[in-house]
Amino acid sequence: MTHYGCSLLSCGVIDERTFEMDDYQGAVARWCPGCGDHSILTAVQRLLEEEQLKPEETVFVSGIGCSSRFPHYLNTYGFHGLHGRALPVATGVKLERPELNVFVVMGDGDCCSIGAGHWIHATRYNVDMVALLLDNNMYGLTKGQTSPTTPLHFPSNTQPRGTYLEALNPVQATLGVTNASFVAQTAEWIPAHLYETLKAAYHHKGFSFVRILQRCPVYTASVYDEAVRKPDVIEMMVHDDGIYLPDLDQIYKQKIVHNPKDIDGARRLAEVTERVRLGVFYRNEALPRYEDLRRLPAHTAEERVRLLSEELDRYAV
Amino acid sequence: MSPSSRAAKRGNGDGDAVSARGRGLRPREIRDATVIRFAGDSGDGIQLTGSQFAMESALAGSDIATLPDYPAEIRAPAGTTYGVSAFQVHFGSTDIKTAGDELDVLVAFNPAALKVNVQDLRIGGMVIADESSFTDRNLRKADYESSPLDDDTLAPYQLIKLDITRLTEEAVKAFGVSAKEARRSRNLWALGLMLWMYGRDRKATVEWLSQKFAKQPDVKNANIAALNAGHAFGETAEMPSDVVGYTIAPADVAPGLYRTVTGTEATAWGLLAGVRAAGLGRLVFGSYPITPASPLLHSMARLADYGVVTFQAEDEIAAICSAIGASYGGALGVTSSSGAGVALKTEALGLAVGAEIPLVIVNAQRAGPSTGMPTKTEQADLLQALHGRHGDAPLAVIAANSPSDCFEVAMEAVRLATRYMTPVIMLSDAYLANAAEPWAIPDMNELPVFPVEFRGDPEGFHPFLRNSETLARPWVRPGTPGLEHRLGGLERSHETGNISYDPENHARMTEMRAAKIAGIANDIPLQAVEIGREGSALAVVGWGSTYGPIYQGVRRARDEGSDVSHIHLRYLSPFPRNLGDLLKSFDRILVPEMNAGQLVHLLRSEYILPAEGLNKVRGQPFKIAEIVEAIRTRLGE
Numbered sequence: 001m002t003h004y005g006c007s008l009l010s011c012g013v014i015d016e017r018t019f020e021m022d023d024y025q026g027a028v029a030r031w032c033p034g035c036g037d038h039s040i041l042t043a044v045q046r047l048l049e050e051e052q053l054k055p056e057e058t059v060f061v062s063g064i065g066c067s068s069r070f071p072h073y074l075n076t077y078g079f080h081g082l083h084g085r086a087l088p089v090a091t092g093v094k095l096e097r098p099e100l101n102v103f104v105v106m107g108d109g110d111c112c113s114i115g116a117g118h119w120i121h122a123t124r125y126n127v128d129m130v131a132l133l134l135d136n137n138m139y140g141l142t143k144g145q146t147s148p149t150t151p152l153h154f155p156s157n158t159q160p161r162g163t164y165l166e167a168l169n170p171v172q173a174t175l176g177v178t179n180a181s182f183v184a185q186t187a188e189w190i191p192a193h194l195y196e197t198l199k200a201a202y203h204h205k206g207f208s209f210v211r212i213l214q215r216c217p218v219y220t221a222s223v224y225d226e227a228v229r230k231p232d233v234i235e236m237m238v239h240d241d242g243i244y245l246p247d248l249d250q251i252y253k254q255k256i257v258h259n260p261k262d263i264d265g266a267r268r269l270a271e272v273t274e275r276v277r278l279g280v281f282y283r284n285e286a287l288p289r290y291e292d293l294r295r296l297p298a299h300t301a302e303e304r305v306r307l308l309s310e311e312l313d314r315y316a317v
Numbered sequence: 318m319s320p321s322s323r324a325a326k327r328g329n330g331d332g333d334a335v336s337a338r339g340r341g342l343r344p345r346e347i348r349d350a351t352v353i354r355f356a357g358d359s360g361d362g363i364q365l366t367g368s369q370f371a372m373e374s375a376l377a378g379s380d381i382a383t384l385p386d387y388p389a390e391i392r393a394p395a396g397t398t399y400g401v402s403a404f405q406v407h408f409g410s411t412d413i414k415t416a417g418d419e420l421d422v423l424v425a426f427n428p429a430a431l432k433v434n435v436q437d438l439r440i441g442g443m444v445i446a447d448e449s450s451f452t453d454r455n456l457r458k459a460d461y462e463s464s465p466l467d468d469d470t471l472a473p474y475q476l477i478k479l480d481i482t483r484l485t486e487e488a489v490k491a492f493g494v495s496a497k498e499a500r501r502s503r504n505l506w507a508l509g510l511m512l513w514m515y516g517r518d519r520k521a522t523v524e525w526l527s528q529k530f531a532k533q534p535d536v537k538n539a540n541i542a543a544l545n546a547g548h549a550f551g552e553t554a555e556m557p558s559d560v561v562g563y564t565i566a567p568a569d570v571a572p573g574l575y576r577t578v579t580g581t582e583a584t585a586w587g588l589l590a591g592v593r594a595a596g597l598g599r600l601v602f603g604s605y606p607i608t609p610a611s612p613l614l615h616s617m618a619r620l621a622d623y624g625v626v627t628f629q630a631e632d633e634i635a636a637i638c639s640a641i642g643a644s645y646g647g648a649l650g651v652t653s654s655s656g657a658g659v660a661l662k663t664e665a666l667g668l669a670v671g672a673e674i675p676l677v678i679v680n681a682q683r684a685g686p687s688t689g690m691p692t693k694t695e696q697a698d699l700l701q702a703l704h705g706r707h708g709d710a711p712l713a714v715i716a717a718n719s720p721s722d723c724f725e726v727a728m729e730a731v732r733l734a735t736r737y738m739t740p741v742i743m744l745s746d747a748y749l750a751n752a753a754e755p756w757a758i759p760d761m762n763e764l765p766v767f768p769v770e771f772r773g774d775p776e777g778f779h780p781f782l783r784n785s786e787t788l789a790r791p792w793v794r795p796g797t798p799g800l801e802h803r804l805g806g807l808e809r810s811h812e813t814g815n816i817s818y819d820p821e822n823h824a825r826m827t828e829m830r831a832a833k834i835a836g837i838a839n840d841i842p843l844q845a846v847e848i849g850r851e852g853s854a855l856a857v858v859g860w861g862s863t864y865g866p867i868y869q870g871v872r873r874a875r876d877e878g879s880d881v882s883h884i885h886l887r888y889l890s891p892f893p894r895n896l897g898d899l900l901k902s903f904d905r906i907l908v909p910e911m912n913a914g915q916l917v918h919l920l921r922s923e924y925i926l927p928a929e930g931l932n933k934v935r936g937q938p939f940k941i942a943e944i945v946e947a948i949r950t951r952l953g954e
């Protein structure tokens with residue numbers, strides 16, 4: 001995301017405030033103990049602090065679900081809207097206020113099921129914001145129903161003998177959308193990688209889609225078990241223009257060099273294998289952003305009145 | 318406001334100059350008002366012909382009302398009855414408030430157009446038919462066994478058969494356009510003839526053609542030649558001897574600068590004027606195309622210069638959600654739709670009620686249920702507007718009664734939305750969206766203002782603090798330090814603004830939301846009697862686009878001596894404070910509606926009144942005669 005405009009405080013005046021982690025702290029998080037959402041919240045707070053984002057210029061928009069409680073746990077502006085509809089609300093905020101830092105938090109039911117239409121179109125609009133998919137492979141808030149990303153044969157309350165369908169792959173789907181400009185995948189149990197990915201997403205000018213693999217200790221505890229316990233299941237996509245954390249080399253030995261400019265490579269790597277790939281699949285800042293395409297002509301209020309009067313007179317009789 | 322080249326003062330006798338010219342050899346007869354309908358295939362340019370005729374009539378000083386009627390299919394198979402497109406113009410020197418009950422003149426470009434429209438022609442009215450299109454093939458398509466131009470089908474009318482196709486071809490021969498192009502100028506030939514018949518000028522039409530076909534000089538010249546040839550045909554008395562021209566005196570309207578306006582255009586400008594009156598920088602208009610609401614999105618899309626951001630969203634849900642996001646961001650979010658599209662917005666409307674977000678929703682109602690009759694008018698969404706949400710979710714509902722009234726009502730929607738931090742539904746309908754009438758252009762600098770105050774003071778702030786007078790919560794623009802807050806659909810504590818599941822609190826918040834909307838009644842005008850008097854024998858109570866026919870019907874009945882009054886509601890939620898007492902003063906109440914009985918249901922349950930419905934669900938406006946007839950039977954006359 002980028003920073004233009006100025007806050008009410010900083011306009012013409014030097015804003016001497018510095019923000020600590022605590023300044024971003026909202027209500028006490030009420031997710032289950034062991035829920036991956038806690039570490040995502042921590043990483044986000046760290047990002048806000050490191051980037052010194054002004055709380056008043058930052059907006060978190062969410063849908064409905066456990067993960068969508070996110071905005072309440074931050075002391076920024078926030079909007080906790082409808083199940084599946086976080087992206088259009090965020091688009092509306094940006095249409096009016098392109099200068100704000102907008103983050104969108106969605107669950108997998110939220111983004112990939114009920115909100116799937118908006119997901120495709122928001123990707124194509126490429127409005128400058130960060131979209132986080134907190135993917136626990138299950139409907140959490142409503143207590144354990146199959147989601148589009150639930151792995152094949154994994155049981156749930158709605159499909160007790162296991163799901164019938166192959167899981168939808170959100171990264172692959174996003175990479176298939178025209179005008180997709182930033183697609184990354186990370187895991188909440190690798191905080192350093194999570195943080196770096198959030199940072200890259202934040203600094204990207206355009207719609208940054210990040211799928212965060214997230215453990216749900218209640219309904220999908222076993223899904224990411226292997227990936228958590230066996231680092232070799234994870235393959236880090238590394239590149240100077242993507243994410244490379246040498247400190248992680250010791251643990252995550254499987255690496256593949258992938259240039260985020262390479263869309264064909266990205267699509268190949270997004271295909272499902274036994275490997276879980278983390279890193280930046282694709283990044284392209286040259287793609288058009290909706291808010292730039294739709295920037296309004298700059299007119300003063302007086303000019304607008306004059307123009308409107310002329311418009312009304314045009315077909316006067 | 319600076320008059321531009323096409324602007325002219327009305328009501329100052331300009332029309333005399335027009336009607337004095339172009340007199341044929343035979344003297345002109347005087348008429349007060351006339352109703353003409355042009356009808357043909359959807360590819361015949363009927364809508365353009367009709368609107369140009371209306372424009373020339375308005376320029377000549379007539380009061381006008383127009384009613385376009387077009388098929389749902391863009392290009393239905395040529396010559397079929399379901400592909401017929403029509404445009405009706407009612408114009409005259411009197412106060413014109415409807416598109417007219419009966420036609421005086423029907424211009425029919427083919428048998429199908431004649432077939433579906435002739436029943437609206439008054440006995441003795443005139444049919445002008447293009448003979449050459451009454452071929453065997455076209456007659457069959459329209460289900461005529463023999464040509465109505467040759468048998469006695471049209472005996473009750475005055476029939477004028479003209480070979481308009483051939484006459485047009487002759488007129489445009491010199492311009493080297495193809496036979497097909499030539500045929501396409503038929504509508505202009507007919508327009509020229511009708512302009513002659515009513516002593517109207519051709520200048521604005523010539524100017525418009527010159528602009529439209531600036532890049533195709535041959536087409537431009539051919540079209541102008543066709544227009545002139547039709548006019549000359551009347552002028553040089555090639556018409557049958559019993560056909561004369563008419564003179565219609567200019568209407569007696571207040572002097573001022575006027576333009577013709579459709580309900581759609583008036584809504585667009587009203588919203589914009591409202592946003593300016595509220596002192597807001599921008600209006601964010603999120604919408605998804607649907608007939609008959611799409612033209613509003615088209616109109617708004619042309620207003621980027623005036624601070625309008627349009628967002629053609631991926632669906633209606635995204636459209637309203639983007640408007641909600643924009644309002645949260647500090648603009649006014651507006652969305653519009655019709656029928657099925659409004660249904661899709663209902664979940665988000667509930668969110669806007671719960672989060673107390675200012676928002677305007679324009680519903681151009683169409684005939685339902687489901688896809689229904691997309692291009693036909695109805696007012697059957699009143700109960701949906703009032704109650705069509707989950708939970709107790711009150712909001713403000715107001716309705717426009719004529720195309721030009723849409724301006725004021727749209728402005729009022731913005732005022733209520735921003736002052737009360739609530740979604741406001743503005744009801745219009747397919748008729749209002751498309752119909753046009755003259756409108757006195759207001760001076761933008763003299764319109765009322767109702768500036769919004771964004772909260773900036775962090776002291777004691779929470780997002781559900783209420784203004785003691787309006788009960789509205791504060792509006793805060795993100796970017797304001799110290800006022801960071803979260804909004805959403807979860808219930809809030811009235812004391813802290815935090816999420817709360819406390820039973821007492823929910824009861825209290827439910828009451829508060831209702832009281833806020835009910836309180837709007839203290840901030841709107843008392844209900845007036847449009848014509849007639851309080852306490853008369855019968856009140857005819859309407860809302861929305863039935864205004865014209867009810868007004869004229871009541872006036873006619875009163876002229877005949879009936880003790881009847883007209884009351885027309887703009888505010889449907891809440892009702893004006895005095896409405897119950899006012900209605901109780903009448904012996905009987907009749908409620909005409911283009912639905913199966915919705916306002917009547919509300920009035921009966923709200924005020925325990927024996928109100929009675931008069932319901933029409935034919936996809937068409939009421940006729941004046943239907944109202945007069947209903948009044949007569951109620952009053953036993």
Ligand SMILES: Cc1ncc(C[n+]2csc(CCOP(=O)(O)OP(=O)(O)O)c2C)c(N)n1
Pocket residue numbers: 064065066067068083106107108109110111134136138139140141142147
């Ligand atoms: C329109 C609508 N349909 C259904 C629901 C019920 N609902 C709430 S959250 C949810 C799914 C939650 O799953 P997910 O989006 O994956 O988020 P999580 O809770 O796992 O974080 C559902 C179905 C709703 N709130 N609104």
